[in-house]
Amino acid sequence: MKTPLSRRDWFKSTLAITAGATFASSFTSKLMAAPMSDAERAFFDMGLSTNHKVRLNSNENPYGPSEKAKKAVLDVLSKGNRYAFDELEELKKLIAAKEGVDASYILLGAGSGELLCQTGIAYGLEGGRVLSAYPTFPLLMNYATQMKANWDKVDLNDKLEHNYEALVSAIKSDTRLVFSCNPNNPTGTVVRESIVKSFCEEASKKTLVYADEAYLEFLEPAQQQSMVGLVQNNPNVIVSKTFSKIYGLAGLRIGYVIGHPDTLKKIGQFGDTISPSQTAIAAAKASMGDEDFMKLTRDKNAIARKVLTDYLDQKKIFYGKSMTNVVLFPAPKDGKKILSQLDEKGFLIRIWDYQGKEWCRVSIGTQDEMKNFVKAFDEVIA
Ligand SMILES: Cc1ncc(COP(=O)(O)O)c(C=O)c1O
Missing domain, CATH: 3.90.1150.10 (Aspartate Aminotransferase, domain 1)
Structure with missing residues (x-):
């Protein structure tokens, strides 16, 4: 009988496969x-x-995934031999229309996680600091600190919500980026739109604001107040969204960032321009706006x-x-x-x-x- 694979063995073997056994586990656990x-x-x-x-x-x-998404994945399988150049551009345009921006403001990734990693690398390489509430989803900051940045953390308030006033006050002259997660992971807590908007406006005078909205669609439609409206006139605000959560496509891996093309260029240089697969794109297209x-x-x-x-x-x-x-x-x-x-x-x-x-x-x-x-x-x- 096979001995069950221990988590540690699994962790090690995954490491060996993904990293050619060259990363120490401490490095990977940080990431x-x-x-x-x-x-x-x-x-x-x-x-x-x-x-x-x-x-x-x-x-x-x-x-x-929804039935529509499953069908779209099956239908697209025969295109699995083709790079998804055209399909990516098409999806970009659809997302841009939904978000009310030009397609040049959209960067797609294999999950928003991939884009958080790229952002962490792009800004972390500059040294200085990245800032966020804590606890929050740490992926961007983990990558930034593996480059050359330090991570400044501001505790949540006693209701486990972001303390946006304290976050603005914590911005220093060498803070390269502040990460805001609303709704937040791991708490699910949400801060009112007016507060988050004032925060983005204030903070973006000093540094880049990364607004993670992975869970926004869990709110009732009238309460889904995105920061996307700020992006058009402010190259210092970027917003990320994902198909992993409300649409249930986590295993297919597709998400995006909305931001000024110059900012997207800086982030995108650390990724592959065609990382989302044909199946992920097809599922995203079939899911988007499925009320x-x-x-x-x-x-x-x-x-x-x-x-x-x-x-x-x-x-x-x-x-x-x-x-x-x-x-x-x-x-x-x-x-x-x-x-x-x-x-x-x-x-x-x-x-x-x-x-x-x-x-x-x-x-x-x-x-x-x-x-x-x-x-x-x-x-x-x-
Ligand atoms: C706040 C937040 N942002 C981004 C992600 C990344 O999700 P994905 O890479 O699946 O888009 C997660 C995943 O749990 C998350 O909790």
């Missing part, structure tokens, strides 16, 4: 999409249980999220007021034990370290998954 906590390091060393896992650890959409599918995801997610927040209310456990598909709350007991006992029960979540404490970051699955999760979690913390 992971979310920071690894001490509890997670210890948990990875213990090996995988063989239970089927409910993935509440990656903020994925359990309902995607029915977005509403389905939004509504089902809100119902499933309430299962978790009702449980936390009942237990009097504090949490950030999430409007997306992720909730952060203080770990009621040792994070490593939570991870391993949940693993045994078939659930994966994340543990984050923040302010000397451990926090559970739970992604929202289906309603049934969340019902089963709260039952399992309650047994784990009993």
Whole structure:
């Protein structure tokens, strides 16, 4: 019988494959999409249980891809032998029309993560500082600090929201870029549009503002206040969006940045201009603006999220007021034990370290998954 692959082995073998075994694991763990906590390091060393896992650890959409997207992927397969030059230009134009900008303001990537990495490299190479709230999605800052930049962090406020006033005050003469994530990951919290807009206007007088809007479409349409309107007249504001979240295309990898062409040129020099695949482009085209599918995801997610927040209310456990598909709350007991006992029960979540404490970051699955999760979690913390 095959011995189950331990997480550490998997991690090492993935490294060996992707990096020709030349990167040290410390380097790669710094570049992971979310920071690894001490509890997670210890948990990875213990090996995988063989239970089927409910993935509440990656903020994925359990309902995607839509039927339209699946059909589009199947239909495009026969074009798999062709580079997607024309299809990329076509998608760029469609996105540009939706966002109200010229196509030269759009840079596509294999997920917005690829563009966060490129931005981190482009600005990190200049040295100086990058600035963000903390905790937040750290990918850009991880790449910047692997180049030559330092990362200045401003704690969230006590409701686990970005403190935009403190962020503006923290800009220094050598701050090359400030990263804003609204709605934020890992908290799902949202700050009012008027505050974020004033922040972007103020901060962009001094440095580049990167506004990450990966989860914006989880808000009701009337509340989806993007910063894209600022981009046209301000080369110091860029906005990124993704097809991974509301459209459920995380595994197909496609996202984009909206920004002034000069800024996009600086970022894009560190990427391949044709990285999104034919299948990803086709799925994105079929998904974009699919109001029915977005509403389905939004509504089902809100119902499933309430299962978790009702449980936390009942237990009097504090949490950030999430409007997306992720909730952060203080770990009621040792994070490593939570991870391993949940693993045994078939659930994966994340543990984050923040302010000397451990926090559970739970992604929202289906309603049934969340019902089963709260039952399992309650047994784990009993
Ligand atoms: C805030 C935020 N931005 C960007 C991303 C990257 O997503 P993708 O590369 O799938 O577009 C994520 C992924 O979880 C995220 O949480």
